Amino acid sequence: MLTIGETAEVLGISAHTLRYYEKERIVLPLRDAGGDRRYDESHISWLKFVIKLKETQMPIAAIQKYASLVREGEHTAEARVKLLAEHKRSIRAQLETLTAADEMLERKIAGYRTLIGSSR
Template sequence: MYAISEVAKLLSVSTHTLRYYEKEDIIIPNRNENKERVYTESHLNWLKFVMKLKETQMPIAQIREYARLFKEGEQTTQARLELLENHQISIQIQIENLLTTEKMLEDKIKAYKDFINNKI
């Protein structure tokens, strides 16, 4: 069991972020006898997944939708699959864009280096 401060440190996020995810119904931590948030290993794994979705530019509304579908159970498996497949396509587009941008930067850097070397 982990306190909110421990989870924040383990995941390198703020406690504010964790409270925000709770407010958005993305995670629902347990509460101890003092009504303090308590996170399990399962919560930690879920948050790691959520953070990867966020890192890959999945909008918070879609993450919230995925969490809602997950809570509804097995009957939402197809909808969850489609949501993740669509996000995978989005990631593939991001990768293509990044590779194109990297190539453009590579060409520009080479042009600058050639210019500098030719002046010497």
């Protein structure tokens, strides 16, 4: 059971952000006797998942939606898959955009290098 500081450390995000995620109902940690937040293994792995979604440009609003489906229980499985499948399509689109840009930069950089090389 980790404190907010330890959790922030482990995940590489700030305690501020963790409180913000709680305010947005993305993660609901436990509380200890003193009223301090406590994050267990399930919170940590959930947050790691959230961070993966974030890293792949899922907006907070969509993560909130997914989190609320998870809280609602088993019967939302279908809706969850729909949401994740749609995000997966967005990831595929991003992959294509990035691959195209990578190739474009490859060519552009090669062109510049020829230019620089020939001027020395």
